[in-house]
Amino acid sequence: MNLLLKNISLPLANFTLEVNVEMQKRVTAVFGPSGAGKTSLLDLIAGLRRAQSAFIQLDENVLADTAKNYFVPTRRRGIGYVPQDLALFPHLSVRQNLLYGRNSRVATGPLFSFEHVVEVLEIQPLISRGVTELSGGEKQRVALARALLSSPRLLLLDEPLASLDAPLKEKIIPYLARVRDEFQIPMLCVTHDRFEALALADEIVVLVGGQVLQTGPVLDVFNRPASAEVAKFVGVETLHPGQIESVNEGLATVSVNRTTLTALAPPTASRDVFVCIRGEDVILQHAAAVASSVRNRLSARIVALRTEGALVRVELDAGFPLFALITRPACVELALREGGQVTALIKTPAIHLVPR
Amino acid sequence: MTSDEWQIVWFTAWVSALSTLVILPFGLALAWALARRDWPGKSIVETFVSLPLVMPPVATGLILLKLFGRRGGIGGFLHDKFNLDVIFTWRAVLLALSVMSLPLLVRAARVAFEEVNPRLEQIARTLGAGDWRVFFTITVPLAARGIVGGMLLAFARALGEFGATIMVAGSIPGKTQTISLAIFQNVQLGDDTHAYRLLGVSVVLAFAAVWCSELFLRRRKK
Numbered sequence: 001m002n003l004l005l006k007n008i009s010l011p012l013a014n015f016t017l018e019v020n021v022e023m024q025k026r027v028t029a030v031f032g033p034s035g036a037g038k039t040s041l042l043d044l045i046a047g048l049r050r051a052q053s054a055f056i057q058l059d060e061n062v063l064a065d066t067a068k069n070y071f072v073p074t075r076r077r078g079i080g081y082v083p084q085d086l087a088l089f090p091h092l093s094v095r096q097n098l099l100y101g102r103n104s105r106v107a108t109g110p111l112f113s114f115e116h117v118v119e120v121l122e123i124q125p126l127i128s129r130g131v132t133e134l135s136g137g138e139k140q141r142v143a144l145a146r147a148l149l150s151s152p153r154l155l156l157l158d159e160p161l162a163s164l165d166a167p168l169k170e171k172i173i174p175y176l177a178r179v180r181d182e183f184q185i186p187m188l189c190v191t192h193d194r195f196e197a198l199a200l201a202d203e204i205v206v207l208v209g210g211q212v213l214q215t216g217p218v219l220d221v222f223n224r225p226a227s228a229e230v231a232k233f234v235g236v237e238t239l240h241p242g243q244i245e246s247v248n249e250g251l252a253t254v255s256v257n258r259t260t261l262t263a264l265a266p267p268t269a270s271r272d273v274f275v276c277i278r279g280e281d282v283i284l285q286h287a288a289a290v291a292s293s294v295r296n297r298l299s300a301r302i303v304a305l306r307t308e309g310a311l312v313r314v315e316l317d318a319g320f321p322l323f324a325l326i327t328r329p330a331c332v333e334l335a336l337r338e339g340g341q342v343t344a345l346i347k348t349p350a351i352h353l354v355p356r
Numbered sequence: 357m358t359s360d361e362w363q364i365v366w367f368t369a370w371v372s373a374l375s376t377l378v379i380l381p382f383g384l385a386l387a388w389a390l391a392r393r394d395w396p397g398k399s400i401v402e403t404f405v406s407l408p409l410v411m412p413p414v415a416t417g418l419i420l421l422k423l424f425g426r427r428g429g430i431g432g433f434l435h436d437k438f439n440l441d442v443i444f445t446w447r448a449v450l451l452a453l454s455v456m457s458l459p460l461l462v463r464a465a466r467v468a469f470e471e472v473n474p475r476l477e478q479i480a481r482t483l484g485a486g487d488w489r490v491f492f493t494i495t496v497p498l499a500a501r502g503i504v505g506g507m508l509l510a511f512a513r514a515l516g517e518f519g520a521t522i523m524v525a526g527s528i529p530g531k532t533q534t535i536s537l538a539i540f541q542n543v544q545l546g547d548d549t550h551a552y553r554l555l556g557v558s559v560v561l562a563f564a565a566v567w568c569s570e571l572f573l574r575r576r577k578k
Binding site for chain 2: 046048073074075077078079080081083085087089090091100101146147150152
């Protein structure tokens with residue numbers, strides 16, 4: 001997929017949405033706090049709103065060009081949209097909802113068979129029900145299937161997990177990942193949840209106050225935020241790919257490069273994960289070992305020390321790059337210096353595994 | 357009941373029903389345009405549509421009489437081009453009932469359209485539906501309760517219409533006389549038995565209309 005958004009300008013209540021970005025990966029997350037203009041951006045791409053100025057191109061098709069007063073109406077864009085409130089048609093059954101976009105003459109994308117979509121999203125048992133009788137997670141799947149069945153060439157998802165509680169979220173993420181892998185459909189997913197972005201996206205666009213602050217591969221943006229503002233929103237210090245080697249009594253053994261960590265097992269079966277550790281959850285002590293309840297004891301070399309106000313950000317090499325945030329007095333007391341050896345302790349629940 | 361009385365009841369019922377059907381497409385289009393679009397002169401049209409609600413019906417009737425009489429703009433045109441006379445015919449009854457009941461339909465349908473979540477219509481569009489399909493498969497079904505409620509109100513208003521009708525259609529027995537006109541005339545002539553029988557019929561008709569609408573609303577709620 002190649003989605004080009006050029007010279008976008010749309011005045012909103014408190015700021016103007018101004019975007020110049022090219023999205024090339026299969027799944028892009030538009031990441032930012034609430035009220036950053038994310039939904040308005042999706043509306044522009046779907047053609048539900050007109051911008052003051054905009055040039056929008058999806059692959060080789062121009063969808064809108066205000067300079068030439070050119071505008072492709074929504075129904076001809078072939079863009080599937082799952083809005084935050086899902087917008088299932090309450091007067092129609094699940095089956096009628098699913099088939100609503102089925103007969104449209106503008107099938108621009110690949111055609112997915114009804115049976116296949118229903119099977120992948122496990123909708124079969126719901127099909128003759130009314131949509132008002134569905135639970136939150138079921139509604140989510142039906143809305144997703146309805147959008148897929150209109151054979152779109154791009155799928156827009158607005159906060160697909162925001163309205164669900166934590167256990168449900170973890171159930172829906174695998175469905176979204178399946179849709180991504182099974183149907184090979186490009187997706188643009190708006191989110192303010194970094195784990196959601198990690199689990200689904202290849203590429204990320206950080207949108208704050210109507211402005212794009214950074215774009216790039218997910219890991220790059222999360223590990224190397226371009227500015228303090230971006231860092232504030234992405235907010236995880238250590239992020240590294242790893243593999244679950246085994247799961248035993250709810251504890252997962254994860255290998256990260258040459259190092260092995262113990263973490264709480266995620267509910268999904270995925271073997272490949274991202275290991276996320278917040279800097280304040282990493283405890284440093286002298287290399288001399290003392291027995292404690294902490295499962296993860298890593299001997300590490302100090303690569304760099306950087307003072308950030310009252311804190312020191314310690315960059316470690318523990319077989320993988322690991323960041324710790326400690327206070328300045330602690331740094332002085334431990335006599336940390338670049339090139340020195342320390343032991344890093346991380347409690348098991350502080351390691352968050354996100355399927356990738 | 358005499359055959360004359362049956363004729364009056366039958367005439368009133370079908371011309372009221374016909375007027376409701378005649379204003380339906382126009383009323384829905386207008387209600388939709390008022391609910392969903394912004395256009396210059398919208399507030400003026402809005403006011404104009406509601407005028408028959410607040411003006412004395414006789415005054416509305418007088419305006420129609422002037423417009424549709426042979427010397428009036430529209431009436432003259434219809435007479436010259438199509439040899440069609442409106443005033444003092446059943447067509448005048450239809451005209452009076454339509455104009456008087458239109459505001460009720462438009463107001464009810466407008467509120468009903470406004471209550472339909474525009475997001476549903478937008479998403480229908482992303483699924484490939486054009487304007488007409490969105491209107492008939494999403495907007496109208498979701499606004500159905502309000503629309504049917506408005507139609508029943510309009511029909512009931514038409515059944516009881518008096519002032520505008522008597523101005524443009526007169527009260528010609530067997531031709532333009534509706535239940536209300538007949539009751540008034542019979543009371544004037546001191547023929548109370550006639551008047552009371554027609555009164556009974558209008559109570560039954562009104563009861564049936566309201567009862568139907570209640571039934572319908574309750575069924576839709578389930």
